[in-house]
Amino acid sequence: MDPDDLDPGELAPSSLQGRRKNWNLWQVVVAAGLAVSLAWTRQFGIRRLPFRLQVPYVPSSAKQVENMMVLLEKRSGKLVDLGSGDGRIVVEAYRRGFRPAIGYELNPWLVSLSNIRAWRAGCYGKVCFCQEDLWKVDLSDCSNVTVFLTPGLVPLLERKLLAELPEDACVVVARFPFLKWTPSEVTGNGLERVWAYNIGAVRQAQQGKIGRSPVQVTKLSSGLDKS
Numbered sequence: 556m557d558p559d560d561l562d563p564g565e566l567a568p569s570s571l572q573g574r575r576k577n578w579n580l581w582q583v584v585v586a587a588g589l590a591v592s593l594a595w596t597r598q599f600g601i602r603r604l605p606f607r608l609q610v611p612y613v614p615s616s617a618k619q620v621e622n623m624m625v626l627l628e629k630r631s632g633k634l635v636d637l638g639s640g641d642g643r644i645v646v647e648a649y650r651r652g653f654r655p656a657i658g659y660e661l662n663p664w665l666v667s668l669s670n671i672r673a674w675r676a677g678c679y680g681k682v683c684f685c686q687e688d689l690w691k692v693d694l695s696d697c698s699n700v701t702v703f704l705t706p707g708l709v710p711l712l713e714r715k716l717l718a719e720l721p722e723d724a725c726v727v728v729a730r731f732p733f734l735k736w737t738p739s740e741v742t743g744n745g746l747e748r749v750w751a752y753n754i755g756a757v758r759q760a761q762q763g764k765i766g767r768s769p770v771q772v773t774k775l776s777s778g779l780d781k782s
């Protein structure tokens with residue numbers, strides 16, 4: 556049958572049906588997306604975290620990661636990244652000899668992304684990405700901790716780290732320094748600046764046993780005066 560013989564009126568209902576089918580498909584896709592994201596937030600507790608504890612995912616820049624590694628240069632042993640995002644700090648730390656290198660991250664998609672990153676870097680199964688709430692993790696055997704979170708969390712974090720970390724631990728913090736603590740070293744400028752804190756020294760300073768040592772003052776001013 557020649558298509559020209561078809562009555563245009565006969566075509567209209569089927570094209571309408573096609574459009575309706577497409578529309579239904581979109582509705583299903585959107586509804587499924589909403590259901591998955593709702594299930595995810597319920598299951599993995601992002602919503603259950605109080606608002607003040609919620610931290611958005613913002614990856615460290617390459618320079619920021621490099622600065623963190625510079626401050627950890629002479630150290631070794633266990634390293635933990637609190638809120639490890641896509642795993643870039645943990646993978647780099649493993650590359651530089653930290654064992655074990657562990658990331659704690661609430662978001663399961665980011666944990667998957669971290670495992671892909673580890674696989675591409677050839678260290679899948681050698682580094683560990685745990686889908687866990689960092690506030691529930693016991694840090695008592697961590698000698699190196701990296702932190703890139705938000706300023707609102709600083710007081711809570713200070714309390715957790717001081718209560719749990721061993722005396723020889725070093726905490727390296729990106730972007731938002733712990734203002735009540737005296738850093739042992741600072742490096743980088745602007746948004747890529749990072750601070751290292753020696754837990755033993757911070758505890759002693761808090762107990763009023765020592766003031767600032769000349770080395771700390773020199774390093775502090777050389778780092779902070781640059782901005």
Ligand SMILES: C[S@@+](CC[C@H](N)C(=O)[O-])C[C@H]1O[C@@H](n2cnc3c(N)ncnc32)[C@H](O)[C@@H]1O
Pocket residue numbers: 608609610611612613614615636637638639640641642643644659660661662665687688689690702703704
């Ligand atoms: C600013 S991003 C930093 C990511 C990574 N550390 C980096 O520097 O590239 C903070 C990360 O912490 C995660 N996070 C926030 N609260 C958390 C919690 N309670 N437990 C575990 N991860 C958390 C977020 O999902 C986000 O990926």
